[in-house]
Amino acid sequence: MTDPSGETVVDIARLRRSCGACALSQLCLPATIGHEDMPKLEAAVRQHRPLDAGRTLFAEGSPFNELHVVRSGSLKTVSVQSDGTEQVLGFHLPGDVVGLDAVAEGQHRCTAMTLERTTVCDIPFNAIEDVARRVPGLQRQLYRVISREFVRDQEHLATMGRKQAPERLAIFLKSLSDRRRALGLEPLELTLSMSRSDIGNYLGLVIETVSRLFSRFQDEGLLTVQRRALRILDYDALARLAAGMNDATEGSRQRSPLR
Amino acid sequence: MTDPSGETVVDIARLRRSCGACALSQLCLPATIGHEDMPKLEAAVRQHRPLDAGRTLFAEGSPFNELHVVRSGSLKTVSVQSDGTEQVLGFHLPGDVVGLDAVAEGQHRCTAMTLERTTVCDIPFNAIEDVARRVPGLQRQLYRVISREFVRDQEHLATMGRKQAPERLAIFLKSLSDRRRALGLEPLELTLSMSRSDIGNYLGLVIETVSRLFSRFQDEGLLTVQRRALRILDYDALARLAAGMNDATEGSRQRSPLR
DNA sequence: CGACGGCTTGAGCTTGCTCAAGTTCAGTGG
DNA sequence: CCACTGAACTTGAGCAAGCTCAAGCCGTCG
Numbered sequence: 001m002t003d004p005s006g007e008t009v010v011d012i013a014r015l016r017r018s019c020g021a022c023a024l025s026q027l028c029l030p031a032t033i034g035h036e037d038m039p040k041l042e043a044a045v046r047q048h049r050p051l052d053a054g055r056t057l058f059a060e061g062s063p064f065n066e067l068h069v070v071r072s073g074s075l076k077t078v079s080v081q082s083d084g085t086e087q088v089l090g091f092h093l094p095g096d097v098v099g100l101d102a103v104a105e106g107q108h109r110c111t112a113m114t115l116e117r118t119t120v121c122d123i124p125f126n127a128i129e130d131v132a133r134r135v136p137g138l139q140r141q142l143y144r145v146i147s148r149e150f151v152r153d154q155e156h157l158a159t160m161g162r163k164q165a166p167e168r169l170a171i172f173l174k175s176l177s178d179r180r181r182a183l184g185l186e187p188l189e190l191t192l193s194m195s196r197s198d199i200g201n202y203l204g205l206v207i208e209t210v211s212r213l214f215s216r217f218q219d220e221g222l223l224t225v226q227r228r229a230l231r232i233l234d235y236d237a238l239a240r241l242a243a244g245m246n247d248a249t250e251g252s253r254q255r256s257p258l259r
Numbered sequence: 260m261t262d263p264s265g266e267t268v269v270d271i272a273r274l275r276r277s278c279g280a281c282a283l284s285q286l287c288l289p290a291t292i293g294h295e296d297m298p299k300l301e302a303a304v305r306q307h308r309p310l311d312a313g314r315t316l317f318a319e320g321s322p323f324n325e326l327h328v329v330r331s332g333s334l335k336t337v338s339v340q341s342d343g344t345e346q347v348l349g350f351h352l353p354g355d356v357v358g359l360d361a362v363a364e365g366q367h368r369c370t371a372m373t374l375e376r377t378t379v380c381d382i383p384f385n386a387i388e389d390v391a392r393r394v395p396g397l398q399r400q401l402y403r404v405i406s407r408e409f410v411r412d413q414e415h416l417a418t419m420g421r422k423q424a425p426e427r428l429a430i431f432l433k434s435l436s437d438r439r440r441a442l443g444l445e446p447l448e449l450t451l452s453m454s455r456s457d458i459g460n461y462l463g464l465v466i467e468t469v470s471r472l473f474s475r476f477q478d479e480g481l482l483t484v485q486r487r488a489l490r491i492l493d494y495d496a497l498a499r500l501a502a503g504m505n506d507a508t509e510g511s512r513q514r515s516p517l518r
Numbered sequence: 519c520g521a522c523g524g525c526t527t528g529a530g531c532t533t534g535c536t537c538a539a540g541t542t543c544a545g546t547g548g
Numbered sequence: 549c550c551a552c553t554g555a556a557c558t559t560g561a562g563c564a565a566g567c568t569c570a571a572g573c574c575g576t577c578g
Contacts, residue, residue, distance in 0.1 A: 072450040079417060081505030086276060087417040101413060104406035110413065129399070133392050140388070149365035152358060153412045154368065158338060160419035161463035165566065198526065204420035206567060211526050227525080227575085244342030322526080424534065455557060468534060469557050486557080 018042060027095035027182070028069055029117045029145065031125075032137040038241075040135060044127035050119045057098070057112040057120065064102035070094050073118025074193045077101075079110040088202040090152070090195060091115070093179050097145050115193040160204050163244070168203045170241040171214045173223070177232060190230040271402050278304060286354035286441070288382075288404065291396040299394060303386035309378045316357070316379065323361035325383045331376025333452045334451075335461075338369040347461040349411070350374070350453060352438050356404050375453040388437040388442055419463050423501070427462045428472045429501040432482070436491055449489040 002237040019030045020038045042104035046066075049071070051057070054196060057068060060079060075092040085199050089110055114211070132139040159171050173190070192199070200210040214225050222238055224231045232238060278289045279297045292300060305325075308333070310316070316327060319338060334351040348369055351357050361367040362384070381446050391398040439447035451458070458459070459469040473484050481497050483490050491497060 005316070020305075052455060061424055079413065079497060081417055081421060081503070082501075083451045085421055089413050100406060101410055102406070103402045104404075109410050128397070133395070133398070136388070136392070139392070142497055144361075146262075146409075147359060147361070150405075150412070151360055151363055151368050152339065153409070153416065154348050157348060157416055158340055159417065160416065161346055161460070162344055163342060168262065207525080208527085208568085209566060212566095215526075241340075244340070466557080467536085467559085471534095474558070518530060 019045060022071070023237055024069070024071065024095045024183075025032065028097075029138060029141050031144075032135065032141045033135060037137070038136045041061060041138060043145055044123055044131050046122040046124070048120050050117050051114045053114055053116045053118075055114045055118075056090070057114065058102075058108050060111045062108050064099070064106050064108060064125065066122045067099040067128065068112070069121045070096050070098065071119040071121055071122065073110050074115045075118060076194060076198055077110045077112050078201075080098055086148055086201065088194075088198050090156070091176075091198075092226050094183055096203055097149060100146055100149060115198075119130075141210045142172055164205075166213055166216070167208065167242060168205065169199075172199065173230070173232070174235075174238055174242045175239075177235065188232040188235065190232070192225075192230055212225055217245050261427070279293055281330070283330065283354045283442075286486055287356075288397060290403075291400045292394060292478050293396065296396070298395045299390050300397060303382060303390050303485050304378060305381040306382060307384070309376050312373055312375045312377075314373045314377075316373065317361075318366050319370045321367050321371045323367060323384065325364050325381045326356055326358040326387065327371070328380045328382065329355050329357065330378040330380055333374045334371050334377060334379075335374055335453060335457055336369045336371050337460075343461065347453075347457050349415070350435075350457075350461065353442055356408060359405055359408060374457075376512055378433070394483040424462075424468050424474070425472055426492050426501060427464065428458075428469065428476070428504055431458065431489070432489070433494075433501045436494065436497075437474050447494065449491070451487045451489055 014195065019025055019028070020035070020044050023029070025031065030038060030041060057075060070092050072094055074094075075096075075098060077098060078086045079089055079091065082084055092112075098112050098120075099108070127140065128138075130144055136224045142233060156252065160169055163171065176190050176192075178189045194202075196207050196210050196214075197203075200207045203210070214223075217223050217238075220224060220237075222232070222234050222241075263467075278284055278287070278301050280296070281287065281289070289297060289300060298513045301315060307446065316334060329351050331353055333353075334357060336351065336357060337345045338348055339345055351371075356373065357371050357379075357492075358367070360369055387397075391401055404427070418427055435449050435451075436446045438448065453461075455466050455469050455473075458464075459466045461468065462469070474481050479496075481493050481500075483492060
C-alpha cells in the first residue's frame with residue numbers, strides 16, 4: 001500500500017489498479033475527471049485477473065450488475081437468433097465499454113467472450129451512478145462513451161446495408177487499423193484475434209467469401225496475411241476501397257440510393 | 260389558440276405540455292419518477308408545435324443541444340455515407356428518443372426527418388443532466404431508454420447480417436406491429452409512413468425487391484397492402500417467417516452459422 | 519504420426535440486383 | 549369534370565455477386 005507516485009514506472013500491480021495511471025484513461029471514463037475526483041472513481045472500479053481466450057465474460061440472459069471496460073486483449077459480443085444461429089455484434093478492443101445492452105431490461109441481451117487472453121475492469125453499475133452524481137464530469141463522460149458505442153453500431157449498420165463484400169472487409173480492416181492507431185499502437189500490423197468465421201459472421205458474409213477476399217487483397221498488393229497475422233501494405237488503397245472509391249468498376253447503383 | 264380536431268381527449272393544450280398527463284409517460288422518461296418530482300422534469304421539457312412531413316428535426320453535423328422524444332407521428336434517421344449514398348438507420352415512433360448519437364462528439368451523426376405530421380418534445384441535455392442528478396429515478400430511466408435504442412440497433416444489425424430478404428421484411432413488419440401494440444394501438448392495421456424506398460434502404464434491399472415481397476406476402480394471404488395502408492391478416496405466419504421458421508424451404512446454411 | 523479444427527480453393531447455382539417498361543394515384547390546370 | 553403530369557410503386561427478364569457444396573491444405577495438439 002505504499003504510494004511511490006512513480007509516474008511512468010513499472011509497478012504493474014499499482015498500474016493494474018489505478019485509473020489515473022492507466023494508459024487508457026484518455027479514452028475511458030476518467031477522461032474528463034479532475035485529479036481530485038479520481039480516487040472516488042477508482043474506489044468503484046474492480047479489477048479482474050486476466051481471462052484466457054474463449055472465456056465468457058457475461059452470458060445472454062444473465063442478470064446485469066456491472067459494466068466492463070476492456071483493458072487489454074479483445075472480446076466479441078454475440079447474440080443467439082430465434083432460429084438458433086449466432087450473430088457477432090461487435091469486437092471490443094482496449095478502452096471499449098461492454099455491457100450497455102443490459103441496462104434497459106436488467107439482463108444481458110448478448111454474450112461477451114474473450115478472443116485472446118484479456119483483462120477487463122468491472123464497474124458495478126450502481127457505484128457508477130453514485131459516483132456520477134457526485135462527479136459531473138464522469139456523468140458526461142459516461143454518456144459520451146455510451147454514445148461512442150452507439151455511433152459505432154450505426155456505422156456498422158450502414159456497412160451491412162449498403163456495401164459489397166470487398167468494401168465490407170476493407171471497412172472492417174480499416175476500422176481495426178484506425179482503432180489501433182487511436183490506442184497508440186502500430187496501425188499497419190494487425191493481429192486478428194477473431195477467426196475468419198467470426199469476421200464473416202460480423203460482416204454478413206460466409207467464411208469462404210472472407211477467405212477469398214483476403215487472398216484477393218493479397219494478390220492486389222493491399223496487404224499480406226498468414227493466419228492471424230496481417231500487415232497492411234497500402235493503407236490508402238484500402239481506405240479508398242472502404243470508401244467505395246473502387247478503382248475499377250464503380251458507378252453501380254448500390255442498394256436504394258435514396259432519391 | 261383554439262384546438263379543433265380533438266382526437267379523442269379534451270384538453271390538448273394541457274396534454275401537450277404535461278409529462279404527467281402524457282399517454283407515453285410509461286414508456287418515456289417519467290416512467291420511474293414519483294409524482295412529486297414530475298414538475299422538475301416538466302420544467303425542463305420544451306414542447307414543439309407539430310412539424311409537417313418531410314421536415315428536418317436536426318441535420319448531420321449540426322451541434323448537439325437537446326434530445327427529442329417523439330410524441331406523435333414518426334421520424335426516420337439517415338446518415339450520408341462517404342460515397343454519397345444515404346443509409347436509413349431507423350424509424351422512430353411515439354415514445355422513442357432520438358438524438359443520442361450526438362452525445363459523444365457534441366454534434367449529430369445523422370439527420371432526423373419527419374415522415375408525416377409529427378410532434379416532438381425537446382429536452383435540453385444540460386437540463387436533463389441537472390434534473391437527473393436530483394432525481395435518481397430519472398437517471399436510471401434515461402439509461403434505460405438509451406439502452407432500449409441500443410438493443411433495437413443490435414437487433415437490426417442481426418437482421419441485416421443473417422437474414423434473407425423475405426425474413427427481413429417480415430421482421431420489419433412484425434416489429435412495427437409489436438411497437439404499435441406496445442403503444443396501445445391496433446397492431447394489425449399499419450399505416451406505413453415511410454416510402455418503399457425508405458424501407459428498402461433500411462433493410463438493405465432495393466425497392467423492387469420490397470415491392471415484389473409485398474405482392475408475394477399478399478398472394479400468400481399474410482397481409483393486404485395498398486400503397487401506405489397495410490393490414491396483417493396472419494400475424495402468426497408473419498412471426499414464423501420472421502423467426503426463420505420458413506414453412507417451406509428451410510435448413511439452408513444461412514450466413515456463417517458460428518460453429 | 520494421425521486426427522482435428524481452421525482455413526483455402528474450386529465449380530456450380532440461387533437470390534436478389536440491374537435495367538426497363540408499365541401502372542396507379544394525387545395534384546393541377548383547362 | 550376530365551385530361552395531363554410526375555412521383556411512387558409494380559412487374560418482368562436477365563445477370564452476377566456471393567452462397568452452397570465439396571475437396572484439399574496446413575499447423576497444432578495429443
